[in-house]
Amino acid sequence: MEIKIQSIHFDATEKLQAFIEKKTAKLKKTYEDIQKAEVQLKVVKPATSQNKVTSLSVTVPGTTLFVEKTCDTFEEGVDLCVDTMRVQLTKFKEKQRER
Secondary structure (H helix, E strand, O other): OEEEEEEEOOOOOHHHHHHHHHHHHOHHHHOOOOOEEEEEEEEOOOOOOOOEEEEEEEEEOOEEEEEEEEEOOHHHHHHHHHHHHHHHHHHHHHHHHHO
16 A cells, blocks of 8 residues: 655654554555555644644545544544544445445
């Protein structure tokens, strides 16, 4: 699975990138056929709370699943996105089995 990290309006640290890769790699346990995962990190209106937008799009055969969360920290946003994506992948997997 290819993981692409894009930081908009700031430079992501090595520590943050390693954290994102570790968390998104765990999605493989939920659904094996993930082709790529794209994480977008964006700072909106600096100096306010809830100003960090994290979006996660996962490409699987036949479709792309998308999640976006706004939080105080990117770590929190990544955690929430991965949790929500895990639910979406489980539902997608159930639909695939029914066919």
